[in-house]
Amino acid sequence: MTETNISESKNIAFVSLDKPVEELADELGRSFGEYGFAVIENHGIDQALIDKAEAMSRAFFDLPEDVKRGYFIDGGGGARGYTPYRTERAVGQTVTDLKEFWHVGRTLPAGDPLEEFMPANVWPEELPEFREIFETLYAEFEKAGAKILSAIALHLGLEKNWFDATVEDGNSVMRLLHYPPIENAEGAVRAAPHGDINTITLLLGAEEAGLELLSKQDEWVPVSPPPGALAVNIGDMLARLTNDKLRSTIHRVRNPEGEASKRSRFSMPFFLHFRPDFVIETLPGCVDEEHPNKYEPLSSHEFLQQRLREINLTK
Numbered sequence: 001m002t003e004t005n006i007s008e009s010k011n012i013a014f015v016s017l018d019k020p021v022e023e024l025a026d027e028l029g030r031s032f033g034e035y036g037f038a039v040i041e042n043h044g045i046d047q048a049l050i051d052k053a054e055a056m057s058r059a060f061f062d063l064p065e066d067v068k069r070g071y072f073i074d075g076g077g078g079a080r081g082y083t084p085y086r087t088e089r090a091v092g093q094t095v096t097d098l099k100e101f102w103h104v105g106r107t108l109p110a111g112d113p114l115e116e117f118m119p120a121n122v123w124p125e126e127l128p129e130f131r132e133i134f135e136t137l138y139a140e141f142e143k144a145g146a147k148i149l150s151a152i153a154l155h156l157g158l159e160k161n162w163f164d165a166t167v168e169d170g171n172s173v174m175r176l177l178h179y180p181p182i183e184n185a186e187g188a189v190r191a192a193p194h195g196d197i198n199t200i201t202l203l204l205g206a207e208e209a210g211l212e213l214l215s216k217q218d219e220w221v222p223v224s225p226p227p228g229a230l231a232v233n234i235g236d237m238l239a240r241l242t243n244d245k246l247r248s249t250i251h252r253v254r255n256p257e258g259e260a261s262k263r264s265r266f267s268m269p270f271f272l273h274f275r276p277d278f279v280i281e282t283l284p285g286c287v288d289e290e291h292p293n294k295y296e297p298l299s300s301h302e303f304l305q306q307r308l309r310e311i312n313l314t315k
């Protein structure tokens with residue numbers, strides 16, 4: 001693998017989501033096919049809300065260690081609440097990542113049959129506004145995600161609203177991430193190379209340098225959205241559905257050097273998921289002689305369980 005190649009990052013799509021999706025579909029599709037990533041601005045998520053969410057995330061991670069650990073759910077697979085520093089380990093890695101995080105899931109009405117797949121949220125009682133801010137942001141991420149998926153649908157030759165039913169009441173998770181200043185890394189990195197498990201990921205906060213994708217040419221390419229823009233990438237579930245026509249690209253967060261290593265980095269990915277009972281079955285339009293079908297049908301829930309076992313979050 002060679003080191004970063006800045007010129008190549010110019011080919012990652014940079015689009016404005018306030019345009020009609022028909023105009024975005026092929027540019028996004030090209031970028032997702034080649035890089036698995038795109039940068040999206042004017043995504044409709046209010047900057048004032050993003051600012052509040054970022055402030056709230058900082059306030060949470062500033063709480064004393066024992067208070068944060070009080071929100072760790074033992075045996076909960078990291079699905080909700082707090083996951084301590086150095087818990088998650090990427091597939092195939094021997095060391096854990098230099099990060100701590102908090103997960104917010106879908107708030108379901110009491111008695112909803114999907115409760116079996118989606119544990120209830122927990123909320124930090126020290127921060128009374130936390131719940132409202134993140135429930136609002138969750139809904140806004142879903143709206144932006146739906147629009148991106150409709151562009152993807154058009155690119156794949158599907159009806160514009162094809163994905164709507166597949167993600168309705170999906171098991172999506174918003175992750176508040178904190179990478180503390182670097183101390184005693186000893187071979188560990190902020191986020192070791194990995195592919196995301198879900199359908200698509202919408203990431204806020206990547207303007208603080210460090211996120212890199214692994215290109216088809218095996219080069220690490222920085223993904224550098226401007227402040228407030230989203231870095232969006234394809235996850236394994238959508239790659240599987242499309243027989244890898246859309247790439248779930250390996251990416252990482254590298255450790256900073258110099259002054260930046262003394263600073264925390266914060267980011268907020270929204271892992272948009274299919275419904276747990278959606279069966280991921282290769283789209284016929286993504287199979288031909290050159291691209292024989294690689295995948296068996298599998299429910300999104302079963303796929304998720306397999307992958308969580310691999311990353312040390314569930315047994």
Ligand SMILES: O=C(O)CCC(=O)C(=O)O
Binds near residue numbers: 177
């Ligand atoms: O923090 C970032 O920029 C990326 C995080 C990431 O890739 C992940 O949590 O899956």
Ligand SMILES: [Fe+2]
Binds near residue numbers: 195
């Ligand atoms: Fe990721």
